[in-house]
Amino acid sequence: MTPVRVGVFGLLGSGNLGNDGSLEAVLGYLHAEHPEAVVDALCGGPGTVAARYGIPATRLHWYRGEYRTASRAGAVAGKGLGKLVDAFRTAAWVRRHDVVIVPGMGVLEATLPLRPWGFPYALFLLCASGRLLGTRVALVGVGAAPIGNRATRALVRRSARLAAYRSYRDTLSRDAMRAMGVDTARDEVYPDLAFALPAPPTGAPSGTVCVGVMDFHGGDDDRDRAEEIHRRYLEGTTRFVRALAEGGRPVRLLTGDACDAPVVAAILDAVDSPLVTAAEAASLAELMKEMAAADAVVATRYHNLVCALKAGTPTLALSYAAKSDALMARMGLGAYCHPADEVDADRLLEQFRELERRSAELRRTLTERNKHAAQQLDDQFTTLTRTLFKATARQETP
Numbered sequence: 001m002t003p004v005r006v007g008v009f010g011l012l013g014s015g016n017l018g019n020d021g022s023l024e025a026v027l028g029y030l031h032a033e034h035p036e037a038v039v040d041a042l043c044g045g046p047g048t049v050a051a052r053y054g055i056p057a058t059r060l061h062w063y064r065g066e067y068r069t070a071s072r073a074g075a076v077a078g079k080g081l082g083k084l085v086d087a088f089r090t091a092a093w094v095r096r097h098d099v100v101i102v103p104g105m106g107v108l109e110a111t112l113p114l115r116p117w118g119f120p121y122a123l124f125l126l127c128a129s130g131r132l133l134g135t136r137v138a139l140v141g142v143g144a145a146p147i148g149n150r151a152t153r154a155l156v157r158r159s160a161r162l163a164a165y166r167s168y169r170d171t172l173s174r175d176a177m178r179a180m181g182v183d184t185a186r187d188e189v190y191p192d193l194a195f196a197l198p199a200p201p202t203g204a205p206s207g208t209v210c211v212g213v214m215d216f217h218g219g220d221d222d223r224d225r226a227e228e229i230h231r232r233y234l235e236g237t238t239r240f241v242r243a244l245a246e247g248g249r250p251v252r253l254l255t256g257d258a259c260d261a262p263v264v265a266a267i268l269d270a271v272d273s274p275l276v277t278a279a280e281a282a283s284l285a286e287l288m289k290e291m292a293a294a295d296a297v298v299a300t301r302y303h304n305l306v307c308a309l310k311a312g313t314p315t316l317a318l319s320y321a322a323k324s325d326a327l328m329a330r331m332g333l334g335a336y337c338h339p340a341d342e343v344d345a346d347r348l349l350e351q352f353r354e355l356e357r358r359s360a361e362l363r364r365t366l367t368e369r370n371k372h373a374a375q376q377l378d379d380q381f382t383t384l385t386r387t388l389f390k391a392t393a394r395q396e397t398p
Helices: 017-033 046-053 073-095 119-133 150-162 171-179 220-246 258-271 284-292 302-310 322-330 345-357 359-396
Strands: 005-010 038-043 057-059 099-103 136-142 165-168 209-212 251-254 276-278 296-299 315-319 337-339
Touching (some): 017 046, 017 099, 038 046, 046 057, 099 359, 119 150, 251 284, 296 302, 296 345, 345 359
Parallel strands (some): 005 038, 099 136, 136 165, 209 251, 209 296, 315 337
């Protein structure tokens, strides 16, 4: 039998640890259940993906400045030409595969600033090529949300309709796609793919608090007040970290994307305490190791929250979108959410103290919820095998 050819697609290897963790979970599934599969990637950071995961990788966009603002005529022309070239490049790449998997990520949402002709257009090219060329495209455990921008919404809706398989990481995502006009009757909801990653052992109580920060400027509809939102977020988070340090608590600052580094630097400079240090985690596994050794976690990025919950550590969310609230509720910590765009350090400290008072109880809750999440993800991988790989095998049978 000819080995099945599997492509993975997305903004992978681009500095976002959550995206790469979702890829790692899917690669783990493929290696365990389909070791014969030949896997490669079309992604944002091909060098990183090839080096870290040992699979061939191709750059997602022909134009290297795709995600930089184009102000000069040459850059605008380069981007425009790139859109045309990418249509042919994407189709040629898709043609070489039996199955293409988009592993997790918020590919059907615009909760953070997003232009329609960036990744939404790239996803549309993928799904359209798959439908045209007979390659099964699977959106596996993805996030979705209501989208205000008409062009972005149209591209996302069309992409979802063209995919051969869809599953979502929460009910809100499925509801959002249904509201956009996508038939979701056969689409399932499973926990985020990162819950399939192995969890590190829990450390002994140390007093340490992990604080996951983000270069947060609001959502796609908040561009006019982005700097004000960022200032309030940074000031509130800094006050919270300072209060912890003044109370004698060691604090570890964590990130989830390379772009978050300036926020860490600003907090370190403002607090100026030997109790406040920065971790340099390069993967979700390293993030989970930090969080498993902590007494509590306060985090903003979605996959920082996933890591903390997976590690079984009591967690408080600085929530910037409904997906974070849904995640916390699903794991039994729905009461511990605080708005990222209106950080009130005093209120945050009150919630944090309540979180710590219930620490033992919440750890037991997380243990049970994690067991259930693992079983649900096993079910999803079984469904993927039946839907994608057995269907491919039938197509090849003479």
